[in-house]
Amino acid sequence: MNTNTSLKNKFDSSSKTKVVLLAEDLIKIYKTGESETQALRGVSLKVHEGEKVFLIGPSGSGKTTLVNILAGIDKPTSGKVFWGDLNEDITRSSHEEIIRNRRNYVGVIFQDSKLIPHLTVEENIRLTAHYANLDFEETERRLEFILKFMGIWDKRNKKQNRLSGGEQKRAAIASTLITNPRIIIGDEPTGNLDIVTSSKILDLLDKINVELNVALLIVTHSQLVAQRADRIIEFSDGVILAQHGKDIRLRELKQTRELEIDRQNRIHIPQSILEELNNPKHFTINLENKKIVLKPIYQQEDENENNS
Ligand SMILES: Nc1ncnc2c1ncn2[C@@H]1O[C@H](COP(=O)(O)OP(=O)(O)OP(=O)(O)O)[C@@H](O)[C@H]1O
């Protein structure tokens, strides 16, 4: 299959649909004592209605930091985040405003369920609805539909800590869906499940995506998960390095990589290519037949190193 065409079609068709999540120039610096970690170094992205976007990248590259900021759980050092048609930058909203607004826009699923262990599935979902200020009628109207949609109607009176891992995950997703979000953000949502249970949860997320038109933004390290994406964002060292279309192999990313130009016209060159070229610090740049040609320039000491 031609990945370039599929990615282009995806962008073209999605550009006509509404944006459910928009991030501009996110920077996050963690300060601990004397040391600073720049976890995000200028990240901008858009997710459209009904899109299925997955986020991949090495450990420590900033994926969790990014999704926590996008979900309003953490604040960036600078940059903006917009949810759907909500006309305000949520990085400037108070905690109360975020909780109130999140219900119509963003659902979050974590690796470990955040539901209360000694409450039943139904009680947990009602509690989420209560915190999100959902009125009684709306909660009643959605509760049965969602429990049945998630296949846990018959488990509704069981306590959360008496459920299997897969059922706990279904309950957690159900509690996210009660508030009718337009996008679900998940940080390795199936990371702690076995392959069979994990596949079932991924099937459910697909069903939520297709039948309820909820967009997905999912962080993953797993080939099994990544192969279900419409579009994959490759993260590296706090920036978006590249995008990939469908059908990628996580071990052979360079075959499908389309480098991303950010809002400041910057492109990041993959580390593996720089290493192959012996880490040059400068390049000449030329346009040749509408292709950009970068030629490495080696300083005197670099050349000595390369020749030795
Ligand atoms: N609360 C924190 N305080 C200080 N540094 C942090 C904090 N959280 C994350 N970091 C640092 O920020 C960087 C990005 O971390 P992050 O957890 O976002 O990476 P990740 O891509 O999610 O990694 P993984 O795939 O292992 O989950 C790392 O260098 C990490 O050590």
Ligand SMILES: [Mg+2]
């Ligand atoms: Mg992480």
